[in-house]
Amino acid sequence: MGARHDSLYLAGEGGASESRLHRLAPEFKVAATVGFILAVVATPREAVWAFAVDLLIVLAVATVGAIPIRHVVRRLTIEVPFVLFAVLLPLVGRPPDVEVLGLSLSEAGLWAAWGIVVKGSLGVLATVVLASTTSIPDILSGLERLRVPPVLVAITAFMIRYGDVVTDDLRRMRIARESRADDPRWIWQARAVASTAGTLFVRSYERGERVHQAMLARGYVGTMPRSERAYSGGAVCFVPVVAATAVAGLAWVVR
Numbered sequence: 001m002g003a004r005h006d007s008l009y010l011a012g013e014g015g016a017s018e019s020r021l022h023r024l025a026p027e028f029k030v031a032a033t034v035g036f037i038l039a040v041v042a043t044p045r046e047a048v049w050a051f052a053v054d055l056l057i058v059l060a061v062a063t064v065g066a067i068p069i070r071h072v073v074r075r076l077t078i079e080v081p082f083v084l085f086a087v088l089l090p091l092v093g094r095p096p097d098v099e100v101l102g103l104s105l106s107e108a109g110l111w112a113a114w115g116i117v118v119k120g121s122l123g124v125l126a127t128v129v130l131a132s133t134t135s136i137p138d139i140l141s142g143l144e145r146l147r148v149p150p151v152l153v154a155i156t157a158f159m160i161r162y163g164d165v166v167t168d169d170l171r172r173m174r175i176a177r178e179s180r181a182d183d184p185r186w187i188w189q190a191r192a193v194a195s196t197a198g199t200l201f202v203r204s205y206e207r208g209e210r211v212h213q214a215m216l217a218r219g220y221v222g223t224m225p226r227s228e229r230a231y232s233g234g235a236v237c238f239v240p241v242v243a244a245t246a247v248a249g250l251a252w253v254v255r
Contacts, residue, residue: 008075008131010067021065021133026142028234032241033130037123039244045115047251051122054247057240058125065133075128079120086113136160158208166204173200 021029036057043050062072090100090109097104134142143153173196 008128009135010071010132019064019066019133021061024133024237025145025234026134026138027145028142028237029130029134030139030142031146032234032237033126035238035241036126036244039241039248040119040122040126043119043244043248043251044255045111045118047255050247050251051118054122054244055125057243058122058129061240062125062129062132065129067129067132071132072125072128076121076124079124082120083117086116089113089116158211162204162207162211165207166200169203170196170200 036054040051040054043054059069059072062069089112090105092106092109094106094108096107098107098110099105100110130139140153140157143156144150177192177196
């Protein structure tokens with residue numbers, strides 16, 4: 001895998017900067033991340049203190065993994081579209097309304113927006129910690145060990161591997177159009193954009209056929225080679241999951 005689509009991973013394989021978290025089996029880390037996110041989702045949105053505890057859990061795991069907190073927080077920008085959607089909920093939610101900074105906002109909408117932002121942020125933070133301590137090949141290998149259908153794992157692997165290739169093709173085609181005085185900002189030039197999309201699809205399809213034939217010629221039987229790297233046990237990964245589950249359960253009890 002190239003470095004461009006594995007940029008979240010912070011330590012090279014076998015590097016001296018690897019922490020104990022890096023060396024844990026990837027299938028345990030993937031399962032623990034999913035379990036933690038489910039526990040966060042199951043937490044009642046009114047339990048603000050519970051989400052504060054979940055945040056501390058994520059930050060503690062990031063510290064154990066020697067991940068700079070600034071790196072983790074910076075990756076939250078990926079959820080900006082969801083935050084923008086959540087901002088609209090207090091404006092269109094149902095009554096009763098409350099006054100906030102001179103604005104009349106829906107109380108139900110405010111709670112809904114809070115739930116989306118806080119749960120989404122914690123989920124993103126958890127996945128960033130996973131991606132920062134587990135390389136993409138290791139994550140795919142972990143998915144196979146978790147009995148995820150091999151076809152889905154293979155599709156995911158090729159999407160990641162060739163996403164940059166397709167993006168580069170699109171960039172070169174855009175430059176070629178603009179060098180011929182094309183300006184796709186105008187509605188009457190939509191035909192050129194549609195032609196570009198069609199050409200890109202055909203090129204990607206043909207490339208996929210060639211790659212598949214080349215893989216078959218090299219003995220591909222439907223599964224990718226597994227990593228031979230040795231990992232330590234991963235049961236410790238579920239400590240944060242148990243803690244988050246306990247927090248969610250307590251939040252429902254004292255609600």
